[in-house]
Amino acid sequence: MMEGNDVGARGAAGNNGRPASESPQSGRADSAVGEALTADDIAALNSPSNIPRFPRWAWAILVGLLIFISVFGALVWLKAEHNAALEDCRNAVSRSNQARSRLEKTLKTVASTSGGVTSSQVSQASVVTKLSATVSAASAILSKNPVLTAADACSTKSSTKSLKASTAAITAQTEAMRAHVDKVTKASTTVLASRDEKTLADEQSTLSALATNAKTLLNSTAAKTAETTYHEALSTEITAALALVKSKSTSSSSATALAKKCRESATSLQKAMDAVSASIEQQSGVDCDKLKCVALTFDDGPSAVNDSKLRDELDKLKVKATFFMIGKNITSSTSSNITRDVASGSLDGNHSWDHAQLSKLSTKDIASELSLTESAIVAAGGVSSGLVRPPYGAWNDDVRNVAAKRGEAIILWNVDSEDWKSLDAKKTTTTVVNNVSAGSIVLMHSIYASTVKAVPDIVHQLRSKGYTLVTVAQLLGGSPKPGWVYYSQHDMIHLGSTEQVEN
Numbered sequence: 001m002m003e004g005n006d007v008g009a010r011g012a013a014g015n016n017g018r019p020a021s022e023s024p025q026s027g028r029a030d031s032a033v034g035e036a037l038t039a040d041d042i043a044a045l046n047s048p049s050n051i052p053r054f055p056r057w058a059w060a061i062l063v064g065l066l067i068f069i070s071v072f073g074a075l076v077w078l079k080a081e082h083n084a085a086l087e088d089c090r091n092a093v094s095r096s097n098q099a100r101s102r103l104e105k106t107l108k109t110v111a112s113t114s115g116g117v118t119s120s121q122v123s124q125a126s127v128v129t130k131l132s133a134t135v136s137a138a139s140a141i142l143s144k145n146p147v148l149t150a151a152d153a154c155s156t157k158s159s160t161k162s163l164k165a166s167t168a169a170i171t172a173q174t175e176a177m178r179a180h181v182d183k184v185t186k187a188s189t190t191v192l193a194s195r196d197e198k199t200l201a202d203e204q205s206t207l208s209a210l211a212t213n214a215k216t217l218l219n220s221t222a223a224k225t226a227e228t229t230y231h232e233a234l235s236t237e238i239t240a241a242l243a244l245v246k247s248k249s250t251s252s253s254s255a256t257a258l259a260k261k262c263r264e265s266a267t268s269l270q271k272a273m274d275a276v277s278a279s280i281e282q283q284s285g286v287d288c289d290k291l292k293c294v295a296l297t298f299d300d301g302p303s304a305v306n307d308s309k310l311r312d313e314l315d316k317l318k319v320k321a322t323f324f325m326i327g328k329n330i331t332s333s334t335s336s337n338i339t340r341d342v343a344s345g346s347l348d349g350n351h352s353w354d355h356a357q358l359s360k361l362s363t364k365d366i367a368s369e370l371s372l373t374e375s376a377i378v379a380a381g382g383v384s385s386g387l388v389r390p391p392y393g394a395w396n397d398d399v400r401n402v403a404a405k406r407g408e409a410i411i412l413w414n415v416d417s418e419d420w421k422s423l424d425a426k427k428t429t430t431t432v433v434n435n436v437s438a439g440s441i442v443l444m445h446s447i448y449a450s451t452v453k454a455v456p457d458i459v460h461q462l463r464s465k466g467y468t469l470v471t472v473a474q475l476l477g478g479s480p481k482p483g484w485v486y487y488s489q490h491d492m493i494h495l496g497s498t499e500q501v502e503n
């Protein structure tokens with residue numbers, strides 16, 4: 001077939017449109033070909049039906065068509081390749097934006113969970129630093145890679161080559177963002193696990209310390225109360241607490257659960273200790289030479305609101321306290337505090353009539369300040385306690401001589417809560433708890449809401465450290481000496497002396 005066409009094409013070009021068979025030269029050509037061909041072949045070639053007879057215009061159309069098909073095909077192929085590149089690019093943009101929003105979401109979650117954990121809250125400080133570095137790196141990636149839109153990143157006007165380059169670059173960024181999601185998530189999980197570990201360790205250590213104090217309380221009071229049920233309950237709580245202290249966690253969630261159990265155990269252990277302490281404190285013969293006693297004292301009342309709230313708290317805690325009252329504050333709206341003190345076993349002392357600085361007054365005026373106040377206390381249904389606290393702690397020989405004549409002791413303090421200065425319950429609690437020792441007299445004021453708020457915490461913490469809370473009279477063995485100045489159970493100045501002695 002090819003041979004026939006070749007011959008036909010040559011014939012067409014050489015014979016000016018006439019059929020090849022009519023040309024005389026074609027006979028020679030045919031005879032040259034004929035040397036390799038059989039006679040039948042030649043006969044077949046010379047047959048008029050087998051010789052192509054396309055006119056030149058047909059050849060032109062055929063060639064033109066072929067060129068058109070080739071060019072059109074090439075164009076279609078290029079367009080298809082461009083479309084594929086465009087779609088790849090758009091898919092890459094969509095994946096990139098998904099990865100970006102996942103990273104943003106991860107960072108947001110971290111900010112509200114592990115991101116707020118400080119190095120002091122974890123068992124290993126380096127995990128917090130690592131998380132912070134990981135978060136910074138991830139944030140940097142986010143700010144370096146703005147949100148992409150398919151129209152901008154994959155323009156239809158871009159070449160296929162440039163679209164492919166964009167796709168590769170966007171995919172690389174997507175991979176980077178995914179890697180950062182994994183890194184941040186891992187670092188965050190590590191921080192939370194470390195925090196849970198530390199929380200458990202802290203709770204166990206707190207519980208362990210409390211259990212040690214409870215054992216001391218149990219041993220020091222075992223023979224001092226008829227209420228054996230309180231001791232039995234405390235002993236059970238101690239055993240349960242010690243078992244929890246020794247427990248180990250196997251996972252982060254079990255650490256959290258165990259920490260919660262430790263907290264609950266600490267609360268019930270505290271209650272059991274309170275019950276034992278209260279049962280001791282309610283007895284008349286508390287021996288502060290054998291127990292670790294502390295006297296809480298409250299000045300400047302009685303006030304209408306905070307004084308009664310304070311007594312509500314003290315009643316709940318079964319704590320007896322000592323109140324140093326300003327005479328002129330005793331009115332019909334405050335006098336019920338005095339009858340409550342008589343009922344609860346708390347003591348009412350003398351803080352002058354109008355908060356005068358007694359050391360600046362004449363002996364006559366000192367005596368008047370003290371007697372007016374004592375009369376007001378008694379008139380309100382109270383009992384004279386024989387305890388005087390001069391305002392500002394200001395005393396001199398005149399003050400103690402007048403007190404001595406009236407059969408009263410001067411009661412100062414060795415722990416100043418500074419509650420009036422901070423007006424902050426937490427600070428007041430910390431100041432008291434950190435400064436108390438066996439035999440302390442604590443100065444507070446009954447007129448401040450912050451002090452009322454601090455009292456339950458102070459009582460719990462002191463009792464958990466094994467302190468027994470008593471009145472000043474109980475602290476000083478029931479009979480403070482007239483004219484003596486007491487700073488604590490063990491620090492005092494005898495009448496006639498200026499020397500502070502330890503007893």
Ligand code: NI
Binds near residue numbers: 300351392
């Ligand atoms: Ni005062």
